[in-house]
Amino acid sequence: MAQTMMKKIASSACVVIGITRRTSSRSLVTGSKALTAKKEQELPAEREVTKSVFMSQSTDIYTNLALEDWMYRNMDFSKHHVMMVWRNEPCVVIGRHQNPWLESNVPLLTEKDIALARRNSGGGTVYHDRGNLNVTFFTPRERYDRKYNLELIKRALFRGFGVKAVINERQDIIVRDKYKVSGTAAKLGRLSAYHHCTLLVDANKTDLSKALAKRETNATASTPSPVANLTEVNNRVTVDALQTALGYEYMRTPAVTLQDGGQDMISKQRGFQFVNPSEDWFPGLSEIRNELQSWDWCYGRTPVFTVSRSFPVPEELLAPSKLYSATQELSINMKVEKGLISDVTLNIAPGLIESGFHGEASVITHLIGKRFTSEALAALQDAMLTRRDSGERKLDDREQFVAKCFDQVVNTV
Secondary structure (H helix, E strand, O other): OHHHHHHHHHHOOOOOOOEOOOOOHHHHHOOOHHHHHOOOOOOOOHHHOEEEEEEEOOOOHHHHHHHHHHHHHHEOOOOEEEEEEEOOOOEEEEOOOOOHHHHOOHHHHHHHOOEEEEOOOOOOOEEEOOOEEEEEEEEEHHHOOHHHHHHHHHHHHHHHHOOOEEEOOOOOEEEOOOEEEEEEEEEEOOOEEEEEEEEEOOOOHHHHHHHOOOOOOOOOOOOOOOEOOHHHOOOOOOHHHHHHHHHHHHHOOOOOOOOOOHHHHHHOOOOEEEEOOOOOOOOOHHHHHHHHHOHHHHOOOOOOEEEEEEEEOOHHHOOOOOOOOOOOEEEEEEEEEOOEEEEEEEEOOHHHHHOOOOOOHHHHHHHOOOEOOHHHHHHHHHHHHHOOOOOOOOOOHHHHHHHHHHHHHHHOO
């Protein structure tokens, strides 16, 4: 199987070195046992290491993340360092341990058909579209050097476009003293490592802002930074031009030291290579992609969080001919574990109880175990309808108010 893939790559002028032989696609997904079982060897001298720039032909976020993971698990980077460049259709990408409901406007993403993905690395949440250039640097674990990679990007921006950038203490790339154009994250294994970042070239900042809108929970959110597109600094910067400039900067630089080897160094490298992230080229890729796209991975890996909201009850829903000394509010508290509602507390205003709504426990318990999505709202509405003896299939005004409050808890920021 690995031999078939190697022939495919070679016939497309894309040479991949050090791919571990496998016997089935399952072994690709269950972990690089053969790779991690290899006896660690002394790394070669810098002059013996060659470089390639892989250009992914996919614009699907799950496919590109799967390709990253496949290469990390299955390739030997000891003598061959790789920089992969890739782009995506609009999507939001969260870090491995982040909360999608806290970091993004999940209802908007659903409405606009914007993908949400959870990557295997840490770091913060980012928005991608075709105006972003994403870059991944693959090396052996011992030669992982985030500073080296960021300096390469910084040099490419200046050499290619005259854009002056700095690397701040958080290892973001900053232009004009305060505007962030690149965030960064990494994954380090026993033998291999990768560092990836996204460069804002001409992204839709309005969609970025809306997609990354925050909601209030008890969890800790990412710290937002003012952002800018590189086109705002120099309108000659395009994604294609930056990809080329960065690729040549990568190949003109030795594998470890930040020296300028010029054209002579470029001529010793393996060049730019188009990569087709498909099952035919990378056996087992589809299984990795399916896992990365699953609800259990994107949402079910979310740490425990709670949401609390209070809503003033409209006067017309309160008991008539009664005066209340305090604002009448309906309070909803939810605990969410692995993306599922594990506990719900409903505090009902006295005026709403006196007007006839009691919020029986049987109704609320229907929410337990439901996804923290519109699925929970549907379960609530169904429970309120089925508890009746009359068979009436329409919510009354008080029930509609309660359902609307639950909808705002689940589906608004």
